[in-house]
Amino acid sequence: MKKGGYLALSLAVATVVLIVIGCVWPVAAAKPFIIKKSLITSSSTPEEAVQNLGQDIEAHDWQKAYESFANKNQFTEQEFELDLTGYTTNLRTYSMLDHFSIWPLHASENKADIRLELDWATVVGTDVDTRNLEVVRSGDHWNVVWPFTKQSTVPPQVIPVNYLRWDVIYRGAGDDWGAQDVDAPRVRIVDMHPVQRADGVLVMGELLNDDVVPAYVSVTATLQAKDKSPIATEGSFDEISHVLLPKQVTPFLIQFPDAQLSEVDSINMKPFAILVPASADPVIEIDNQKFNPAPNASLSGQLVNQSGQVVNVAHVIGTLYDKTGQLVWVADQYVDSALLPQTPVAFNIPIPEDIAKNVSSERTVVATFSFGGAL
């Protein structure tokens, strides 16, 4: 055999070996694209029934999942699918089920309670959806009673919106170098507090738009050693409400993984603001906002969209203070369902137990995004 023949043969063998390795041990990114076959097909135990349901949801096999329910006469297959993915476009619409876990809670001869935790991979991180399922025996197999959540709907109507909007005309490319341009908004940091946590240093604070125009904001912090040399520089990324209307305040959180506060002499904070077109709507009310102390400390409440515009993604950022008014924690959560007009949507942000004991008051802001709309 010639040299070229050996090369072709070795390439073919290597390709086959790589394909086999990829199929047997796929990388995480490839998992959603693999057509999965259920490992368990029988439902002879409650755990197997829920395991099968989880696998069907993971494979987007809505029909098979729906057929396995004991209460399918209460809702349609499409309603079941929308119960998981959302009736209106939201964070969950474009997510994939990354993995699921089950915990048996209680079991008797004909009935069992099992908790199913669905971990959805979204563009802003993992979104955990926990459902407590009732599983009932039907002959020699078990069926899940799906806890269907009836989605509230808004009746067809016209909601007049007398909204405010800012548009910006910047200096043109053809203008003289000395021509006047619009200035960036004035913003200032009104509060800042660094803390040491097990996984590094956190710098928390609050930023105020001190101007009369809307601002797109972010904050960068640089930790400096005693000799003024920089230790690390990080930005607030999405742990901030980026669009600030005049006199609006947002909390921010900057994480420095693996940093030690004992090595830090000073922190150089740099707020950044640019002028952007923006709308004053939608107005979101945060209702029944409550700090729930330990155990399972959390900041909970309900978001109520007071405008007519549907909010597809809402980001809740909570600021917690001690009894002296000192900022002690900033926590956030993306709400996984759309905010329809005048329809409350609950949120619950977990708070670390050691922080919770110092919390005396709280403040919450909401950043919103609507598909097809401007800022």
Place this chain on the structure above:
Amino acid sequence: MKLVLTFLLGSLILAVIQTAHAQDESLSVPQSVEAGSAFSIQDAGSGEGTLYIVGPGQALRRTVQLGTSVYFPAGSICNAGRYVVILAQAGGTMNRSFDVTPVMAPASLSFLAKPSRLPVGLHDGITGAVYVFDVYHNLIATPTLISFELSSPSGAVQKQLVSTRAGAAWTEMDSTTEEGKSKFVARAGDVSSTSIIRQVPGDPCDLKIGAQPSGGELDLQTAPVRDCSGNPVPDGTIVTFTETYPGGQSTVDVPIKRDIAEVKMPAHDGATITAASGVVLGNQIRWGK
């Protein structure tokens, strides 16, 4: 041998320098020329040569009859600066230099006014800087009197006269107590340049809220929100309403529309309602028992 050669070469160079000097004296150029104006250059020699004029961003070449005056019409040289004149002829080259100065009359102003937006009642908050240029965009370095005028929306005018130094003049002015768009004008002779400075209200002053029952809810409304100079705070400014009641709290960020911020919130007996805008706190009201 080496010494002889060095002597001969040195003599030759000296002879050439002497000849060049003699020829330079016969090339007559003006000491300075105003940009864009006509001028002439004269040479006392004979025969034909080529005249080069090289300056900032411009070079001219003319074939000339030596011994005559070479005329350059108006507009031949526009850029101010130092120009070198080189006459190349069969016997060698000669060179001279002259200055082209800007036209004395200002034709345009580059006016930098900062900031474009500032709160009312700020001392020395507005700065203006002017660069004066002639019709050919040469910076006029000679002192020129500049008039700065800031007109408030009510028509009141602040005026300052400043002389340029090295082509630039600058000033500082106070923002007025009245919000609105102010015209900031810089003027040199008949030439002027205008910028718009927006004077905006300051922080809300004396923020007051009231509550009215509306079904099972409370209709909360601010009094017209004004700054400490009495200017209405711009629409879109956020007022945060906070209602604290036993077992919970409700908050909402409401933009001011037509001078007031208004929102409906749930009515809870014993609730305390406050309002704030930025770092300014308003009054507090209690609802129910």
